Amino acid sequence: MNAVQTFKLTKEFDGLVAVNGIDLEIKKGELFSLLGPNGAGKTTTIRMLCCLLKPTRGTASILGYDVAKTPFAVKKLIGVSPQDTILSERLNCWENMALIGKVHGLSSNEVRKRSQELLETMGLMERAKDQVRKFSGGMKRRLSITMALVSDPQVLFLDEPTLGLDPQARRTIWEYIAGLKGKKTVLLTTHYMEEADFLSDRIGIIDEGRVVALGTSQELKTNLFGMRNMVVSTESLTAEVIADLHSKYSRVAVTKGQLKISHKDLDFKEIVNHLHSRGVTVYSAALEQPTLEDVFIEITGKKLRD
Amino acid sequence: MKFWEIGKRNLKEIYRNPVLLGFLLGMPVAFMLVFVAAAGGGQAGPIALSIADEDGSQKSSLFVQYLGIVGAIELNEPIYSEKSQAQEDLENGRISFYLFIPSGFEQAQQTQQTINLELVYMAADPMIGLQLKPMIEAAGSEFLGVAPLLNVELKGTESRIKNMAVNFYFPGIAVYGLMILISTAAGIIAGDREKGFLSRMFTTPARPWDFILGYSLPFIPVLIVSTLIYLGVGMALGLTIVGNLGYAFLIFFLIGLCAIGIGMIVGSLVKSESQAGVAWIFIVPMAMISGAWFTVDRMPSALKSVAGALPFIHGIDASRAVINGSPFSAIILDIYWLIGWAVVLFAVGIALFRRTMVS
Ligand SMILES: Nc1ncnc2c1ncn2[C@@H]1O[C@H](COP(=O)(O)OP(=O)(O)O)[C@@H](O)[C@H]1O
Ligand SMILES: [Mg+2]
Numbered sequence: 001m002n003a004v005q006t007f008k009l010t011k012e013f014d015g016l017v018a019v020n021g022i023d024l025e026i027k028k029g030e031l032f033s034l035l036g037p038n039g040a041g042k043t044t045t046i047r048m049l050c051c052l053l054k055p056t057r058g059t060a061s062i063l064g065y066d067v068a069k070t071p072f073a074v075k076k077l078i079g080v081s082p083q084d085t086i087l088s089e090r091l092n093c094w095e096n097m098a099l100i101g102k103v104h105g106l107s108s109n110e111v112r113k114r115s116q117e118l119l120e121t122m123g124l125m126e127r128a129k130d131q132v133r134k135f136s137g138g139m140k141r142r143l144s145i146t147m148a149l150v151s152d153p154q155v156l157f158l159d160e161p162t163l164g165l166d167p168q169a170r171r172t173i174w175e176y177i178a179g180l181k182g183k184k185t186v187l188l189t190t191h192y193m194e195e196a197d198f199l200s201d202r203i204g205i206i207d208e209g210r211v212v213a214l215g216t217s218q219e220l221k222t223n224l225f226g227m228r229n230m231v232v233s234t235e236s237l238t239a240e241v242i243a244d245l246h247s248k249y250s251r252v253a254v255t256k257g258q259l260k261i262s263h264k265d266l267d268f269k270e271i272v273n274h275l276h277s278r279g280v281t282v283y284s285a286a287l288e289q290p291t292l293e294d295v296f297i298e299i300t301g302k303k304l305r306d
Numbered sequence: 307m308k309f310w311e312i313g314k315r316n317l318k319e320i321y322r323n324p325v326l327l328g329f330l331l332g333m334p335v336a337f338m339l340v341f342v343a344a345a346g347g348g349q350a351g352p353i354a355l356s357i358a359d360e361d362g363s364q365k366s367s368l369f370v371q372y373l374g375i376v377g378a379i380e381l382n383e384p385i386y387s388e389k390s391q392a393q394e395d396l397e398n399g400r401i402s403f404y405l406f407i408p409s410g411f412e413q414a415q416q417t418q419q420t421i422n423l424e425l426v427y428m429a430a431d432p433m434i435g436l437q438l439k440p441m442i443e444a445a446g447s448e449f450l451g452v453a454p455l456l457n458v459e460l461k462g463t464e465s466r467i468k469n470m471a472v473n474f475y476f477p478g479i480a481v482y483g484l485m486i487l488i489s490t491a492a493g494i495i496a497g498d499r500e501k502g503f504l505s506r507m508f509t510t511p512a513r514p515w516d517f518i519l520g521y522s523l524p525f526i527p528v529l530i531v532s533t534l535i536y537l538g539v540g541m542a543l544g545l546t547i548v549g550n551l552g553y554a555f556l557i558f559f560l561i562g563l564c565a566i567g568i569g570m571i572v573g574s575l576v577k578s579e580s581q582a583g584v585a586w587i588f589i590v591p592m593a594m595i596s597g598a599w600f601t602v603d604r605m606p607s608a609l610k611s612v613a614g615a616l617p618f619i620h621g622i623d624a625s626r627a628v629i630n631g632s633p634f635s636a637i638i639l640d641i642y643w644l645i646g647w648a649v650v651l652f653a654v655g656i657a658l659f660r661r662t663m664v665s
Contacts, residue, residue: 050509054664071664072511080509086502088315090322095315102311103510131322151510 001064003028003155003185004049008058010209011044018044020209021058026202028063028154029182033196034189035292036206037304042189043083045206046159049187050080062155076104079153083160083189085144089133093124093143096132097150104151111150118146121176138169145173156180158188162195174198193292193304203292207300220295227290227298228266232259233283234275241278251297262294308512312520316494320524330490330528334483334535341479342472342543355438356382356404358392361411369407372449379441396426398548398631399467403427403434405442405458420455421446429462431470436460469544476545477625478598480536481618484562485593487525489585491569495521496582499573499662514660518652521573522566529562548631557628557637560644561621567651574658597622617647 004026011019019041026032034042047053049060051071059066065073087096094115101111119125122142127135132143145161161177162170177199180186190196196203197217205213205220213220221227227250237254245252251262261271268287275282296304321327355373359366367385374381382401386392392404406424414421425442427435439458446456467473498504507517533555541547547554572585593599595609596618602610613619624640 051664052505052508072513075509075511078509080506082502082506082509084502086506088319088503090319091315095318099311099315100510103308103507103512103516105511 001028002026003030003063004032004060004187006045006049006058006060009045009048009055009060010057011041011048011053012056017209019048022206022209022211024204024211026185026187028185031177031181031186031188031199031201033200033203034187034206034211035191035193035196035203035296035304036189037191037302040191040206041209042191042206043159044209046080046083046157046187046189050078050157051075077154078157079148079151079155080157081145081148081159081161083163085137085140087132087140087143087147090131092131093119093128093146096143096147100147101150106151114150114152115146118149122146123172138165141165141169142173145176153184155185155187158186160189160191162190162192170195191304193296197292205292205296205299207296207302212299213295217292220292221290226264227262227294228264229288229290229294230261230266230268230271230285231288232261232271232275232285233257234259235281235283237280241275241280244278262290262298308516309519309523312507312512312516313523316521317524317527320494320528331531331535333486334532335539337483338479338536338539338543341475354380354382356386356392356395356401357407358386358389358404359407360387360389360409361407362387362409363412365412365415366407369411369446369449373405373442373445376441376445379438379445393426393463395630396428396463397466399428399470399473399546400630402431402470403438415450420457421450423456423458424461425458426461426463428467428470429464432462435462466548467546469546472540472544473546473629474626476536476540477622477629478593478596480533480540480558480625481561481596481621482593482598483532483536484529484558485565485589485598485618487529487562487565488569488572488589489582491521491525491566492572492576492585493579493582495570495573496576497579500578504662508663514656514663518570518656518659522570522652525562525566525569529559529566533558533562545629547629549628550634553628553634553637554625557621557625557641557644560641560648561618563648564617564621564644564651567648567655570655571651571658574655574662592616592618595619617644620644 002025004024006022006024008021008023009019010017010021022045034045036042044053048055049062049067051067051074054068059068061067062074063077065077067074088099091099097115098111101114106114119128124139124143124146127139132140135143141161145158148156148158158177162173165173174195177186177188188199200217202214202216203220204211235257237259242252242254245261249261249263253260268285272282272285293304357370359370370381370385373379386404389406392401392406395401396404404426406426408422411421423442425435425439439460442458443456450456536558537554568588569585572582572588576582576584595602595605595613596616598618602613605613620640620643624637627636
């Protein structure tokens with residue numbers, strides 16, 4: 001049985017198709033990322049899986065329980081960190097944790113033990129007795145994620161867990177999430193490709209409500225498209241040469257003294273020879289592995305972020 | 307016990323918020339002071355004449371009917387047949403004054419002897435007696451013809467009621483004050499919905515009733531404390547409760563529960579704290595037709611039946627009855643009515659709330 005299984009999962013809002021027939025299979029213990037730009041339908045997907053939104057069409061189940069038919073069975077199994085950090089502002093960390101833990105049916109003792117562990121790992125112990133309205137954005141987010149874990153859920157949903165955080169806070173959260181690998185099933189959404197790249201076992205690239213590509217980071221970058229990048233340090237590039245390159249290769253980008261060419265099954269030698277024959281000086285040239293950003297651009301023709 | 311955890315959270319969110327807490331508890335005090343100051347010793351209720359007719363003859367009842375026709379006088383029902391009953395009601399503040407027709411009225415009229423009537427009034431409020439005496443004498447002369455002579459004797463009597471105005475207005479003010487819980491309770495649910503807190507909680511196994519009970523719970527202490535404040539400040543301002551204080555408390559408590567129940571319904575229907583302002587669309591008309599602000603005796607009968615179906619008029623009537631010393635049996639129906647309403651309101655609240663848990 002899969003931890004998360006969806007079949008043609010669809011959500012429409014007054015004619016706007018936010019999620020358009022998504023099929024997902026996430027295995028137990030897998031860390032799966034939905035990577036996509038703003039408005040792609042990530043949050044809507046998560047909200048359907050958490051029983052907050054009724055699918056317009058299609059089905060979804062968590063560990064075999066249908067989200068529309070048996071929401072309370074599903075809710076017992078999941079932990080959710082919503083996209084917006086939502087805490088009880090006048091409660092302290094312990095109290096926020098206890099609220100979620102106890103509505104999940106944990107005893108006071110269990111809640112205390114779990115909270116102690118989690119607050120320590122997340123570095124919140126020092127301020128654990130302060131009302132959280134005085135916390136910084138990063139601390140709130142860490143607590144919000146911690147709250148999703150207090151009930152020791154089998155399936156964890158993290159909607160943009162590091163949205164708007166500084167690099168250091170992001171690092172802390174990444175390390176924690178990476179530590180969950182293999183122990184918990186995690187479905188994470190993000191529009192940061194580094195995040196998906198760094199954390200995930202598998203990635204689903206989502207755009208305009210559809211999963212447009214699915215696989216491990218490596219599969220997406222290499223096998224699936226065979227797309228490769230080449231970066232060339234040059235001088236004396238003429239407009240004519242550039243136009244010529246554009247006509248031959250999928251993507252050509254020129255920045256100061258640097259030429260970046262992306263193409264399927266790109267031939268390193270051929271390009272270097274071609275440039276030489278046109279009288280272009282090549283200082284250095286290197287092959288570069290494509291990023292998920294490249295994958296996204298290749299599939300959708302758009303950038304992940306502007 | 308999930309509701310208990312949600313309730314505890316809500317209680318903390320309220321009592322750790324000094325502004326909100328100040329509003330919830332300060333309002334009853336401010337309210338009583340303003341209302342009493344505004345009503346300040348003014349005319350307490352309708353000027354209506356009660357009659358104790360010990361003569362019980364055809365002549366005396368015709369005379370009573372005749373008094374009823376006089377424009378400035380309105381008769382209170384029922385007519386007492388014994389003076390002692392009227393006297394008791396006067397002392398307990400249920401009536402402000404009465405006209406006593408002693409036995410021998412008809413005989414005195416037939417034998418053309420002087421007729422002596424007594425106008426007994428509350429000593430604290432002598433003006434009414436002075437106003438009424440000439441009216442009754444004039445009406446009597448017209449009714450009886452030139453002779454015999456009619457003599458109305460004015461008799462002040464001590465009442466237990468210290469301040470008729472406070473006693474008359476108190477139930478309405480307290481009930482209206484408790485009705486404001488509708489808007490506060492609805493506002494807190496709607497605020498949590500708007501901030502997304504409810505959405506987050508909806509991903510946990512908590513059920514609709516856990517939320518409704520959890521959101522009502524923090525208002526119970528608020529309700530108890532504000533009822534005590536209403537009673538306390540009321541008494542400090544001259545409220546006299548002749549009946550059982552415990553009954554009065556029970557009635558206000560039930561009224562408060564109904565208000566919280568309506569708040570749960572409104573909170574389940576609106577999406578944001580500002581939308582929760584629609585609660586006032588319920589509060590103000592309900593307060594008006596329930597007699598919180600003015601007497602509803604002359605209200606059209608259709609409105610009266612609407613008001614009678616709603617819980618609040620029962621609270622006002624019952625608390626007025628308790629204040630005037632009526633026994634428990636006189637308010638039991640009102641209490642059943644209030645309990646029934648509370649049960650229905652909470653059931654409807656849960657049903658409506660359930661619908662908001664998934665969209
Ligand atoms: N409650 C809603 N009502 C109407 N449209 C919505 C609602 N929620 C989301 N949408 C729309 O659905 C699309 C997907 O949104 P969302 O799932 O939030 O995207 P993401 O999380 O990937 O940024 C967007 O166009 C958004 O405007
Ligand atoms: Mg989102």
